[in-house]
Amino acid sequence: MNKHLKTRMSIPELFRQREALLALMVVALVLLVGLRSPVFLSVGSLSNLLTDSTLLVMLALTQMLVIVTRGIDLSVASTLALAGMVAAMLAAAHPGLPLALVMLAAAATGLALGLVNGYLVGYLALPPIVVTLGTMSVYRGLVFVISGGAWVSAHQMPANFVAFPLQRLLGLPHLVWIALGAVLAMAFVARYTRFGRDLYAIGNAPQCAAYIGIPTARRLLWTYGLSGTVAGLCGYLWVARYAVAYTEIAYGFEFTVIAACVIGGASIAGGVGSVLGTLLGALFLSVIGNALPVLQVSPFWQSALTGTVILVAVLLNARGNRKRSRQILPLHQSQLPAARSAA
């Protein structure tokens, strides 16, 4: 019996292989593009790529947790935009405000917006796709309302507000350090906290989770809250990085975020998703995004390519999840594990 299981154990290993495969693809893609235009492999270019990927990585990680619970958060980009606008307007109006307070305000805005989603999904048990589709438009609309449709441009923002994301600490931009911190924190949450493990249980079998006493509504509330908080913080980073805040910030970015999760192996059906996979999924999309201009491919192709990658990823997932039929007939001696391991 032991031996028989050992052969079966290869399936989780396969999953890890899948992540190895994704890492390999990222590296191969980078090298391939480097072959065509060696400038892509310069330290400056790669560092740029890393910096560009940070926001996507952070948003994808929290989105992954939402997806693990059988949910989805379509409102992340709108949350990001609203929190970014709040941060920009706050900094423009009060240039003397400490930067930490501005960032806190952005994160708090995101948290509040996320908790609205979480309350509707968790406590009122409304379908996540409908809830966040609604709030996606509401939050985007609020960006117009508070800004009156006007831009906050670089010259209105305090210098340290704009400079912070790209300032270097030990050779790396703050953005990269923040993302690194987020990756480590998320890896800890997903693996080493009850909160994180409960999300997997909820996504795997919601009924069972309720039976063993997992507070599903509360967990969902804070999952969406977390997604909102990170989106809020990213709102500040985005606005500061690009030194402009306008109503259309990150328009449609939620789809890139969800795509990163799916490519990284998260299952829309819930219960499955890893931090490492999601990280790689986000990096993969960032590499494509940065490489295509270098290769002078039209940006329109980027969308088609991303889409193809998603479909391939889903196809791979579906093959892993084939359902087994029911065993009613007594097994033949040859089918018994004992016989197999003895052979």
Added chain:
Amino acid sequence: MPVTQLTSPPLRPTDGAHDAAARPGASTTPVLQLTGITKRFNGVCALNGVRLSIRPGEVMALIGENGAGKSTLVKTLTGIHRPDEGAILLDGKAVTFGSPQEAMAAGITAVHQETVMFDELTVAENIYVGRHPTRGISGRIDWAGIEADAEQLFARLEVALPVRARVRDLSVAQRHFVEIARALSQDARVVIMDEPTAALSQREIRELYRIIGQLRASGTAVIFISHKFDEIFEVADCYTVLRDGQFVAEGRLADISEPELVALMVGRAVHQAYPKADVAIGAPLLEVEGLCHPTEFRDVGFTLRKGEILGFYGLVGAGRSEVMQALFGLTTQVSGAVRLEGKPAVFRTPGEAIASGLAYVPEDRQHHGAHLTLPIMHNITLPILSTFGFFPRARAEAALARRFAEQLELKAAFLTQHVAELSGGNQQKVVLGKWLATDPKVIILDEPTKGIDIGSKAAVHRFVSELVERGLSVILVSSELPEVLGLADRVVVMRQGRVVREFTRAEATPETVVAAASGVDLGLEAAA
């Protein structure tokens, strides 16, 4: 009886000699006692004054037909249902469970027939999910501790299971072991096993018996639900029999024989008032020979004649529904010969089957039978929508729907009402109406009266009789013995994916049919 509790019974094997002393057999106080448990659903009594009593270290077989109330009793014990009346006494103290985890915390856990677990999580995590032990101020989950504990539990059970394997990769038997380990990890006082051997191989069943022996030795009480009499006599010490939601008998298995137990289980008053019409039985209509499926059934053969009601009896999971689904074109990988009116009739899609005059009323009404959020009218006309032309006329649809609704005495306010708003019985009538509208030659009814009230049951029974009067042939798959015996002209009994016997109406008695379905030898064959 307010007995002062000296000590709680031993949970773990303290050690051989001491353990034996602490378990002086019959004189120990029951760990679990139920008195007068009554549970009603929408006015229908599922349990009526049931009692049960089990002592530490005892293995009790809970026996009853399908629908006798065993599952409801288990759900009441595990906190899923709350009893309307009666008391649950744990160590002599009355307890109430508001939720499954309260029952678990009190020491009552169930190992289900279809194990429900978290497929994507590891074996170790499945044991501790929802109550992960943490350490330190960071609240970090102690994975090393979890895995070590899990390994220790399996070592205690003497089962080799890698604790890091994902549950989705385990066999059914191994899943049972995980559930048993989970029960042990919570110091379960009472472990309920609901048909744990249903999907196990002989070898795995041996393994399970050994573990039950261990539980018994460590003073855990086990309630063992099974339809297989050989295993009941092998594993259990005592029995409690339920019938129609009522307590029938209890005692020690040493004092009773298999046939006596079967008689207790099925009772006597079986041939109640079933409106069996006298219909002349005609030529063979549907002939099935050597129907096989790689994992579900093998060598299934029977003949359905015109105007006949052919009953299919068997235990849950015997493969009856699977055979019907294969006939109706819902299953692939099927081999064998099927003839309808002499013509080959192995269907690959339900559409082909419907066009040839087959209708299948599935067991799962909520998911497969009815479109709950569609109006009654559209449910009935759905399979024959093409006959209304490209633009169906509402009036013509309504007229047809009304005709069938009246025939079936459907109780509904409007034909535009959603099916979800109807009672179970009336929902079933809508499904029946839908299939009648296709004007079938053969209608397969899979558990047509499951979960519906007595009044509607009688209406469905009457209706089945009317079907054959109209010249249809009926296959009646049912786990309700009285229904099969009362309505069917012949009864086919299936067990473990095979047809084991076929009875004529005269031959079919409760004892013979149940014995065939559960694999008990009544010694009647020799006498006959």
